[in-house]
Amino acid sequence: MSLDLSNYELLWPAPLFAAEGERILRVRGRAWEEQAQWLLTEAFAGTTAASDFEERPDHNDDPFASTAGWGRSHEGQRADWFTELVNRISELRHAAAPRPYWPQRHGSGLSSEGRTARDTRQDFARLIGDFARDGYLVEVFGEYCVDDHDDLPDASEVIERRLGVPGLWPLAPETWDEDTFYGLIEVFHDLVSRPRKRWFHPYSNCGWHHMEFHNGPARILYRWKVNRLLREAGIGYQVAADGEDLGRMVAVTDDARSNLVHRALDDSPPDISSGVRHAIALFRGREASADSKRSAIFNLARVLEERRALIKEHLKKDEGALFEIANRFDLRHRRADQRGDYDEAFLDWIFWWYLATVELTNRLIAPRKSL
Numbered sequence: 001m002s003l004d005l006s007n008y009e010l011l012w013p014a015p016l017f018a019a020e021g022e023r024i025l026r027v028r029g030r031a032w033e034e035q036a037q038w039l040l041t042e043a044f045a046g047t048t049a050a051s052d053f054e055e056r057p058d059h060n061d062d063p064f065a066s067t068a069g070w071g072r073s074h075e076g077q078r079a080d081w082f083t084e085l086v087n088r089i090s091e092l093r094h095a096a097a098p099r100p101y102w103p104q105r106h107g108s109g110l111s112s113e114g115r116t117a118r119d120t121r122q123d124f125a126r127l128i129g130d131f132a133r134d135g136y137l138v139e140v141f142g143e144y145c146v147d148d149h150d151d152l153p154d155a156s157e158v159i160e161r162r163l164g165v166p167g168l169w170p171l172a173p174e175t176w177d178e179d180t181f182y183g184l185i186e187v188f189h190d191l192v193s194r195p196r197k198r199w200f201h202p203y204s205n206c207g208w209h210h211m212e213f214h215n216g217p218a219r220i221l222y223r224w225k226v227n228r229l230l231r232e233a234g235i236g237y238q239v240a241a242d243g244e245d246l247g248r249m250v251a252v253t254d255d256a257r258s259n260l261v262h263r264a265l266d267d268s269p270p271d272i273s274s275g276v277r278h279a280i281a282l283f284r285g286r287e288a289s290a291d292s293k294r295s296a297i298f299n300l301a302r303v304l305e306e307r308r309a310l311i312k313e314h315l316k317k318d319e320g321a322l323f324e325i326a327n328r329f330d331l332r333h334r335r336a337d338q339r340g341d342y343d344e345a346f347l348d349w350i351f352w353w354y355l356a357t358v359e360l361t362n363r364l365i366a367p368r369k370s371l
Contacts, residue, residue, distance in 0.1 A: 036082050198210045260355060303358055
C-alpha cells in the first residue's frame with residue numbers, strides 16, 4: 001500500500017503528530033481507532049484524512065500481511081494506513097493561506113500588510129476559541145453537560161487568579177491593551193491541555209465530552225500556533241519553548257542564535273544549568289533592561305570563571321581577553337575606574353559571545369565525561 005498524500009494538509013507541527021501517532025499505535029485493543037480518528041480530525045485541515053481512515057477496512061484481506069511496526073498488535077488495513085501516514089509525516093505539507101484571489105492580486109482587497117494590532121488580537125481570540133472547541137480548556141474550565149452542569153468553575157476567575165485582571169472571559173479582544181494581550185498569551189499557554197479521548201453524549205444533543213488530558217502536547221501545539229500568528233503579524237516576540245522562561249514572551253532572535261540558546265540550555269550540566277537558564281531568561285525577557293542584561297552577563301561570566309582553567313588550557317594566553325571585557329567595563333564589579341559610556345548594543349554582543357563560550361566549554365567537557 002502506498003498512500004497518496006497530496007490531499008492532506010497538516011495543521012500541526014509534524015514531530016508532534018508523529019509522537020502522538022506513535023503513542024496511539026501502542027494502545028491496546030480497539031480504543032486506538034477512536035484516538036486515531038480524533039487525532040486525524042484535529043491535526044489535518046478538513047475531513048479528508050479522517051474520512052480516508054474510516055473507510056479503510058479494519059481487517060487485512062491478505063491473511064499473511066505483516067503486522068510489524070511500532071511494536072503494535074493491531075491488524076487490518078486501517079492500522080497499516082495509519083502506520084504509513086505516521087512514517088511518512090515529514091512528506092506532508094502544512095496548511096497555508098490560499099493564494100491571493102482577484103481583489104488581492106489587483107490591489108482592491110485587504111492584504112496582510114494592512115493588518116493591525118486589533119486584527120492580531122482578534123485572530124488570537126479565534127485561536128483560543130478553536131482550542132476551547134476541541135476540549136483543550138476543559139481540565140481547568142470544566143465542560144457543560146445536560147446531566148451535570150451546576151458546579152462549573154468561573155473561567156473569568158480562573159484567569160483573574162493568574163493575571164490579576166477581572167472580566168477577561170469571554171474574550172473581548174477589542175478591550176485589551178498590549179500588556180493584557182501578551183499576558184493572556186502567557187496564561188493560556190499554562191492552561192491548555194490536550195484531551196486524548198472524547199465521547200459523544202447524544203441525550204438532548206449534548207455533544208462531545210473530553211477526557212485524559214495531557215498538557216505537554218497541548219503546549220507544544222499552542223506555542224507553534226501562537227508563534228506563527230505573532231510572526232505573521234510582524235511582532236518581535238515569541239512564546240519561549242524552553243528555559244526558565246518557558247511559556248513566557250521573549251524577544252525573537254535569528255535562527256543561529258535561537259539554536260545557540262537551545263544547545264546551551266540542553267547541554268549544560270547540572271552544576272551550571274540553573275545559572276545559564278537564569279541568564280537567558282534575564283536577557284531575552286520582553287521587558288529586558290540594560291541592568292537585566294548586565295545581570296545576565298554577570299551570570300555567564302561566573303560560569304566561565306569556574307571553567308577558567310579549561311579555557312586557559314585551550315586558548316592559551318588569549319583566555320585573559322575573555323575576562324578583561326567583563327572586568328574593565330561596567331558589567332560586574334561596578335568600580336569607579338570601570339567604563340560605562342558604551343552603547344547598549346555592546347551588552348548584546350558580550351552576552352552572545354559569553355553564551356557561545358559557555359556552549360563551547362560544554363562541548364569540550366562532554367568528551368571527558370564520556371571517558
